[in-house]
Amino acid sequence: MDFILLMGIAVIPFIVAVSLLVYSRNTLSEALALFLLLICFWQLDISLLYAHSYMQAETLDRLFRLLRIGPIMITPVMYYLSFYLVRKHKELNSFKRVFNKKGLIFIWGFSLVVYIFNFTGLGIREYELISQDFLSPAYLLPIYGPLNSTFIMNIILVFINTLFLLLISYNTKDIYYGRFYKSVVAGGLLLFLNGVISGFGMLPLYFSSLNSILVAVILFIGFYQMQSQKLKDMNFKLAKQSRLLEEVMDINPNYIVVLNKFKTIITINDSMLSLLSASKHELEGRHFSTLLKHPYEMELNSRHLQKLTTPNGDTRFVQWGCKKLKLDTLETFTLFYGIDYSSQKKQEELLIASEKFKVIGELAASIAHEIRNPLTTIRGFIQLLNEKNQLKELEGAVLEEINGIEQVLKELLLLARPEAQNEGKESGIQPIKVLEELKKIKMLFEGITLEQQKEIVLMETPGTQLITYMGSQHFKQIMVTLLKNGLEALPRGGKIKLKLDGHTGRIRIRIIDNGRGIPKERLSRIGEPYYTNREKGSGIGLTICFKLVRDYGGDMKIQSKEKWGTGVTIMLSPGEKADVNIEASDQMRTKILV
Known part of the structure; x- marks a missing residue:
C-alpha cells in the first residue's frame, strides 16, 4: 500500500509538466517540463524501495537503476536553466565564462558517465532492508559501490548550479524571469536538501516524495505568474500601439477603411469620415456595401482616377485601391484606401x-x-x-x-513673345527673392511628382538671401520649362535636385536630374529654335529660356551624359540690394529644405 501511494504522489510532477506544455509551449516551458519529469522519475525510483513485497528483487533492481536517470540527469537540466537565462539577457554576459555550450556539453557528458556507472557493481552493490519503525514502513536502502563518489560529485554540482542560478536571478534586469528563477531555486533547494538528508538515513525516504508535490506546485504557480504578468504587459503595450495606430490613421490625409473577412467595417479614419460627412458610430460595424448605397452612393473603382462629389458639394479626385492583410492563417483583413489627387489635379x-x-x-x-x-x-x-x-x-x-x-x-x-518685348520688360523688372520663388515653383509640381512617383528636392546655402532683378513671370517661365523638361526625362522613382548657392560673385541655380540623359549629337543642338526630340514639343521652350537669361545679363549652360542624367546651370547677376557674400557662400554647407 505504501508503494502504491508513493507511486501516485510521484505522478503529480508529471501531470504538472504536461499542464505546462499545454499552457505554454516554448524553450523555457520545455526545459521546466523536463525538470519536473526527472523529479517524477526520482520519486518513482524512491517508491520502488518500498516495493520489495510486490516484485522480485531482480526486477526491482533493474527498475531502480533505470529510474535513477531522474536524480542524476537533473544536474545538466539545472545547468541549462542558467545557460538559457544568461544567453537571453545581455546584462548577464559576465556569466558566460561559466555557462556556455562547452560547459553544457561537459555537464551532460559527466552525468551520462555517472548514469552508466549506476548499472554496474561499482555504482550500486546490493540493498539492505531497513525494518519498520514509528515513522516509516520497511524499505530497501541501496549499498553503493566505490564509484558512488561520482554520484556525490554530481549532487555537489546540482547545489553549485542552484546557487549560481540564485545569483543570476538577482542580477537579471527582467523582473519576471528574476522572480520565477527564485521560485525554481527555492523549490530545487527544498527538494535537493530533503533528498540528501533522506539518502543518508536521517529522515525516511518518502519525505522527499511529499516535498516533490510542494515543489511541483511552486514551480507551476511561479511559471504561471510570470507568463500571466508578461502577457498582461504585452496586452498593455499592444493597446498603446493600437491607440497610436488609430491616431496615425486619423491624421493620415488619405481615406482609409479596414474590413474584416466578412466585409464588415471595423475601423475608418477621420479623412474618410470627413469625405462622407459621417461619424464613426454610423459606419463601424456596418457592411462595406453601406458605402455604395444612399446617402453615400460611392462608385469605387481602383482602375482609374474618379471624380467624386461630397455631400457638402465639394469635388474630389480620388484613386482607390485595396490590399489584403493576413495576420495569421485564421484572420484576414482588407485595407481599403483612397488617395486624394484634388490639389494635384488643379x-x-x-x-x-x-x-x-x-x-x-x-x-x-x-x-x-x-x-x-x-x-x-x-x-x-x-x-x-x-x-x-x-x-x-x-x-x-x-x-x-x-x-x-x-x-x-x-x-x-x-x-x-513677352521675352522679345523690351518695352514691357523694363516696366516688369523687380527684385526677386530667388529662394522664395523657387519654393513657389516647386510647389506647383508637387501634384505631378506625387502622381508620377518622382521627386524634386530644393537645396540652398544656409544663412543667405539671394536677390536678383528681373521680371518675375520671366523667371517663373524659365524654371517651369526646365523643371518640366527634367521631369519628362525621369523614370519612376527619379529625382531632380534644385540647388541654389553663390559662385564667383553671381547667383548660381543648378537643376540636376538622374534621368536618361541627352546623346552628344543632340546636346550640341539644344536651344536651337524648333529643334526637339519630343513628339508634342514645339522646339522653342529652351530657346526662350536661353534668350531670357541672356536678356537679363545671365548665362545658361547644359551638360548631360547618357544613362546618368542632365544638369542645367544658370548664372544670374545679384541685385544691388542683396545683402550676401556670394563668393564665401559657395564654400558653405548645403541644407535640404523639406
Whole structure:
C-alpha cells in the first residue's frame, strides 16, 4: 500500500509538466517540463524501495537503476536553466565564462558517465532492508559501490548550479524571469536538501516524495505568474500601439477603411469620415456595401482616377485601391484606401492652361507677323494717296483703323513673345527673392511628382538671401520649362535636385536630374529654335529660356551624359540690394529644405 501511494504522489510532477506544455509551449516551458519529469522519475525510483513485497528483487533492481536517470540527469537540466537565462539577457554576459555550450556539453557528458556507472557493481552493490519503525514502513536502502563518489560529485554540482542560478536571478534586469528563477531555486533547494538528508538515513525516504508535490506546485504557480504578468504587459503595450495606430490613421490625409473577412467595417479614419460627412458610430460595424448605397452612393473603382462629389458639394479626385492583410492563417483583413489627387489635379489644370496659353501665343505671333507686313504696305500707299487726294477725312479714318489693327497686333505679340518685348520688360523688372520663388515653383509640381512617383528636392546655402532683378513671370517661365523638361526625362522613382548657392560673385541655380540623359549629337543642338526630340514639343521652350537669361545679363549652360542624367546651370547677376557674400557662400554647407 505504501508503494502504491508513493507511486501516485510521484505522478503529480508529471501531470504538472504536461499542464505546462499545454499552457505554454516554448524553450523555457520545455526545459521546466523536463525538470519536473526527472523529479517524477526520482520519486518513482524512491517508491520502488518500498516495493520489495510486490516484485522480485531482480526486477526491482533493474527498475531502480533505470529510474535513477531522474536524480542524476537533473544536474545538466539545472545547468541549462542558467545557460538559457544568461544567453537571453545581455546584462548577464559576465556569466558566460561559466555557462556556455562547452560547459553544457561537459555537464551532460559527466552525468551520462555517472548514469552508466549506476548499472554496474561499482555504482550500486546490493540493498539492505531497513525494518519498520514509528515513522516509516520497511524499505530497501541501496549499498553503493566505490564509484558512488561520482554520484556525490554530481549532487555537489546540482547545489553549485542552484546557487549560481540564485545569483543570476538577482542580477537579471527582467523582473519576471528574476522572480520565477527564485521560485525554481527555492523549490530545487527544498527538494535537493530533503533528498540528501533522506539518502543518508536521517529522515525516511518518502519525505522527499511529499516535498516533490510542494515543489511541483511552486514551480507551476511561479511559471504561471510570470507568463500571466508578461502577457498582461504585452496586452498593455499592444493597446498603446493600437491607440497610436488609430491616431496615425486619423491624421493620415488619405481615406482609409479596414474590413474584416466578412466585409464588415471595423475601423475608418477621420479623412474618410470627413469625405462622407459621417461619424464613426454610423459606419463601424456596418457592411462595406453601406458605402455604395444612399446617402453615400460611392462608385469605387481602383482602375482609374474618379471624380467624386461630397455631400457638402465639394469635388474630389480620388484613386482607390485595396490590399489584403493576413495576420495569421485564421484572420484576414482588407485595407481599403483612397488617395486624394484634388490639389494635384488643379495644378495639372493650371499647367495645361499654361500650355494652351503658350500655343495660343505662338498662333497669335504667327498671325500677327502675317498681317503686319501687308498692313505696313497698305499704310504706305494710303499715306501717298493722302498727299494727292482731297478726301483726307476718309483716308484719316482708314489710317485710324489701321493703327487700331496694329495696336491689336502689338498686344498679340506681347501675349506671344513677352521675352522679345523690351518695352514691357523694363516696366516688369523687380527684385526677386530667388529662394522664395523657387519654393513657389516647386510647389506647383508637387501634384505631378506625387502622381508620377518622382521627386524634386530644393537645396540652398544656409544663412543667405539671394536677390536678383528681373521680371518675375520671366523667371517663373524659365524654371517651369526646365523643371518640366527634367521631369519628362525621369523614370519612376527619379529625382531632380534644385540647388541654389553663390559662385564667383553671381547667383548660381543648378537643376540636376538622374534621368536618361541627352546623346552628344543632340546636346550640341539644344536651344536651337524648333529643334526637339519630343513628339508634342514645339522646339522653342529652351530657346526662350536661353534668350531670357541672356536678356537679363545671365548665362545658361547644359551638360548631360547618357544613362546618368542632365544638369542645367544658370548664372544670374545679384541685385544691388542683396545683402550676401556670394563668393564665401559657395564654400558653405548645403541644407535640404523639406
